Amino acid sequence: xxxxxxxxxxxxxxxxxxxxxxxxxxxxxxxxxxxxxxxxxxxxxxxxxxxxxxxxxxxxxxxxxxxxxxxxxxxxxxxxxxxxx
Amino acid sequence: xxxxxxxxxxxxxxxxxxxxxxxxxxxxxxxxxxxxxxxxxxxxxxxxxxxxxxxxxxxxxxxxxxxxxxxxxxxxxxxxxxxxxxxxxxxxxxxxxxxxxxxxxxxxxxxxxxxx
Amino acid sequence: xxxxxxxxxxxxxxxxxxxxxxxxxxxxxxxxxxxxxxxxxxxxxxxxxxxxxxxxxxxxxxxxxxxxxxxxxxxxxxxxxxxxxxxxxxxxxxxxxxxxxxxxxxxxxxxxxxxxxxxxxxxxxxxxxxxxxxxxxxxxxxxxxxxxxxxxxxxxxxxxx
Numbered sequence: 471x472x473x474x475x476x477x478x479x480x481x482x483x484x485x486x487x488x489x490x491x492x493x494x495x496x497x498x499x500x501x502x503x504x505x506x507x508x509x510x511x512x513x514x515x516x517x518x519x520x521x522x523x524x525x526x527x528x529x530x531x532x533x534x535x536x537x538x539x540x541x542x543x544x545x546x547x548x549x550x551x552x553x554x555x
Numbered sequence: 556x557x558x559x560x561x562x563x564x565x566x567x568x569x570x571x572x573x574x575x576x577x578x579x580x581x582x583x584x585x586x587x588x589x590x591x592x593x594x595x596x597x598x599x600x601x602x603x604x605x606x607x608x609x610x611x612x613x614x615x616x617x618x619x620x621x622x623x624x625x626x627x628x629x630x631x632x633x634x635x636x637x638x639x640x641x642x643x644x645x646x647x648x649x650x651x652x653x654x655x656x657x658x659x660x661x662x663x664x665x666x667x668x669x670x671x
Numbered sequence: 672x673x674x675x676x677x678x679x680x681x682x683x684x685x686x687x688x689x690x691x692x693x694x695x696x697x698x699x700x701x702x703x704x705x706x707x708x709x710x711x712x713x714x715x716x717x718x719x720x721x722x723x724x725x726x727x728x729x730x731x732x733x734x735x736x737x738x739x740x741x742x743x744x745x746x747x748x749x750x751x752x753x754x755x756x757x758x759x760x761x762x763x764x765x766x767x768x769x770x771x772x773x774x775x776x777x778x779x780x781x782x783x784x785x786x787x788x789x790x791x792x793x794x795x796x797x798x799x800x801x802x803x804x805x806x807x808x809x810x811x812x813x814x815x816x817x818x819x820x821x822x823x824x825x826x827x828x829x830x831x832x
Contacts, residue, residue, distance in 0.1 A: 471563070475566065475567065475570045478570050478571075478573070478574050479570060479573060479574075481574065481577075482573050482574050482576075482577035483577075485577040485578065485580060485581050486577055486580060488581060489580050489581055489589075495586065495643075495648055496646075497586045497639060497642070497643035497646065497648055498586055498589065500639055500642075500643075501580070501586060501589055501590055501593055501639055502580060504593070504635055504636075504639065505576070505577070505580060505593045505597050508597050508598065508601050508628065508632065509573060509577075509597065509601070511601050511605070511624065511628065512569070512570070512573060512600070512601045512604045512605075515601075515604050515605050515608045515621060515624075516566075516604070518608060518617055518621070519566075519608055519611065522617075523617075524615075524616045524617040524620060527608075527617060527620040527621050527624060528620070530605075530620075530621075530624050531620065531623065531624050531627065531688075534624060534627050534628055534631065535627075535631075538631040538632075538634070538635055541635040541638065541639060542634075542635060542638050544639070544642070545635070545638035545639045545641065545642035545643075546638070546642065547642075548639075548642035548643055548645075548646040549641070549642040549645045549646055550645075550646075572746055572750070575749075575750045575753055575754065576749075576753075578753055578754070579749065579750075579752075579753040582753060582758065583753070583758070583760070584758075584760075585762075587762065587764075587791065587793075587803045588760060588762055588805060590791055590803075591749060591789065591791050591803070591805050592749050592753055594785060594786075594791065595742075595745050595746055595749050595786065596746055596749055596750060596753075598786070599742055599743070599745075599746050599786075615690070616690035619687050619688075619690055620688065620690075623684075623687060623688065629786075630782070633781075633782045633785035633786055633792075634782065636785055636791060637781060637785065637791075637792050637793070637794075640791060640792075640793045640803065641793055641794050644793060644794075650762065650763070650764070651762060
């Protein structure tokens with residue numbers, strides 16, 4: 471059953487990648503990257519559940535912190551930029 | 556055994572919310588609507604997933620870590636969404652054509668004119 | 672007083688993350704907490720004498736399940752809009768006025784707005800919040816204020832003011 475849940479999360483990640491590849495503006499891509507980070511936290515939780523090891527959750531916590539800082543930095547960058555597209 | 560079953564049910568609900576959030580990311584028309592779907596569905600989906608892992612492992616090292624991670628995701632994700640929405644609005648991304656009203660653009664633009 | 676509160680908070684977090692009460696772990700945790708407080712201790716907005724007031728703690732505990740219920744409703748709402756074939760959305764940015772004063776209360780209000788049905792805070796300027804709403808109902812600022820934050824403001828005022 472866990473395998474099926476991992477497949478569903480993989481499919482969701484492909485939808486995110488579709489948006490990253492085709493997103494018309496830069497903020498669309500930033501949002502998708504943020505969401506992909508959140509999905510990876512989900513993958514880590516499922517890995518911890520499958521292998522009954524707790525260090526996957528260390529990865530999940532640090533990934534959450536880094537993805538938060540990353541999206542704040544991207545937002546700051548987008549603020550001072552004009553779009554000609 | 557009861558907590559195990561409940562945990563698996565919550566994990567399945569969380570994964571389905573993740574999937575719906577990503578479908579929203581593809582289907583909705585502009586950045587702001589995508590942020591709506593993304594922050595709500597994917598944040599709650601992942602928090603549910605982590606909470607399900609907490610229910611399965613109980614009060615052990617793994618369980619407590621996943622609970623802390625869920626709390627952090629619930630606090631951090633909306634803050635990141637505010638920052639991204641504000642950044643893209645100031646960066647000049649227009650709302651979707653079907654939008655009804657945009658008071659933020661009116662107010663910030665009038666402020667800029669006063670400043671000049 | 673402020674630094675002692677921060678120290679206890681960080682040490683409890685350390686113990687929860689390592690999940691052991693060995694003396695070696697505790698000493699390392701204490702040293703790391705002191706270093707962190709020395710570096711960024713001034714940034715926290717913590718006022719311990721207010722955080723431990725039992726009435727505020729009680730209302731905070733009431734607030735959490737209330738918020739979780741609305742988060743669940745929000746998800747079902749957005750999920751319905753996403754799978755509906757016609758995409759029933761009517762988006763736009765509206766502004767609402769809050770009567771809360773402290774920055775902490777405003778932060779909690781903004782995060783609550785983002786997590787509840789169809790709304791997303793874009794910016795806060797003084798006491799006006801700009802909110803992106805996926806399906807606008809009502810006509811003027813009073814309608815919007817009542818519909819979006821009518822249910823959170825009373826409880827948040829009891830917690831933070």
